[in-house]
Amino acid sequence: MTGSHRDAGYHVWAVAGLPEVRKGDDLARLIADAAPDLADGDVLLVTSKIVSKAEGRVVEAADREAAIDAETVRVVARRGPLRIVENRQGLVMAAAGVDASNTPSGTVLLLPEDPDASARSIRDGLRDALGVEVGVLVTDTFGRPWRTGLTDVAIGAAGVRVTDDLRGGQDAHGNPLTATVVATADELAAAGELVKGNTAGLPVAVVRGLPHLVTAQDGRGARELVREARDDMFRLGTSEAVREAVTGRRTVRSFTDEPVDPQAVRRAVAAAVTAPAPHHTTPWRFVLLESPESRTRLLDAMRDAWIADLRGDGKSEESIAKRIRRGDVLRNAPYLAVPCLVTDGAHTYGDARRDGAEREMFVVATGAGVQNFLVALSGERLGSAWVSSTMFCRDVVREVLDLPADWDPMGAVAIGHPAGEPRPRPERDADAFVEVR
Template structure:
């Protein structure tokens, strides 16, 4: 039998810029034990680190917190932050803060988690893991849940690849994001309006690293640009492919195979793209009536022009190659 418990205590005072957050948390969380996981919302971490902005709106602060826009729909903007997180409005929040103020995410949530872990060890003598959380929506799902945006002293994923289940099936890519699971579990006890921004999860000491080993941090849960199948929203993907900015190439990912590009050319506009055939490591398109569209499709698939139009119409032949070998 396995038992995991979550305790979200009352009694934490209002946190302000410059406060020693660990010193405020230690008496509220006492007694801590080795192997506990302390889960704290990014809101109180940001407050202690002076990330509260007075007299500004989310819209005014959004540009400074945005690495790039992923998708827009009406007034909603989903952006990739400087941390690599993809979140609505860059995680900027106006709840649980004084009227007329907003709270930005911590500059480096993993660093915040490491500092908090070290200070809690100093104050309590307990070797704990630390998770810094924030609330996020999920693609294809209604509602929100808390996720780990910072972590220290904790395995953030478990790797089951290569193991065999009870039926003899070998697991291929199963890797539970346990830091996110802990964040969601803690939020169930904390609630949104109960004034409990911290919780202790007990029962997974196997995930907590030895003192002095902070681990990869929650940054390990962030997919690299181009590794996500949904680097842009549906509308933005069309616009960015048409614009063809080389800076966007990485977001579309590694070049598609020759076969995939040929299928796309055939499916997009039929015969108006001309006749596309493979040659060596490239693709040659002849007789296209829509050469600009061919270029857009190539860009969206990680391919670029490797040759010029020629012939009396100026669009008889176009050669394409992968943007990277």
């Protein structure tokens, strides 16, 4: 098979003659015996199954699901019995890479414990056996989001440029390349799969003609190809994303100076107004304070009103100063939102019990909207803190913000980019909050 890469021709072929690999076999020696003509600059593509067998990663498992559980670090998505998970190697794949094929009945085959170390070991062994400097990739078969079918990718690497970073260069038309990082190791792995095949019994392939991809040092390995969590926009499946958005929402009280994207807040408002509400009403209004002047004017007026209330309660000046400092989370935030309740469409019954219950329905609906808002902000990677203070001086807030008389401010939400990681959330036993009848 031929092709081109940077105007260089290359050849890919499968290595024939390898015996059945068993635990404890010297895989590098077996490959050297089957491919004694390996040359400097070749890239060796080794199917992970034979690496796992040589390393004794065949384990007894009457229940494959239990083996998958043991290898799973995080469930990414689940549909029926199928699970996409992050495994111990940091790879996101179906069934944690646990394989029940090509292994004796009652056993399963796990991925190599450290595929990069496996690649380094094979590379060192081939250097000792044949005196050659080759690159080594350990490969496995993956499915891909949004694409039908499987392909081989690199899960371990030694002596191979696993990525080709083209950022900073230009395309053929002179346009700057700002996001192009080529997954070279995966391209090589896929090329090898074309000649190895899943059923041909040819677990090793060689690519020759691309010596510029082979490096003197072992390098960082295929771990370089695993996208870090903070950069992964598609980290979760649907149900897991919803659950993570809710449980991952945290109160953030310290923010960086990085500006907040107003459109991100508006997207959060769009999520907020999907909350349930009584009588087909829309009881939510969000006042967005995007200028420092508007925030300062509101918070100064609220502070003055709060001080007056505290003095009326007989609090000492020291106590007042301490309480006022609690409002710093709003003052230090680069963006504020004031959610308001509007009871348009509320029914009037003429007795306190039913009229009180009617208002409570609208308050609950507003709370649901605020929760949607906070969760959506978290999804936008913005921190937030809901503070109830505007509820204690509604007339002041309405006056400063020039709001209609029937808008009831329901707290304020400080919004910004978190200045650090939040403290771990205390564990709560859900059963402690449940009564079954």
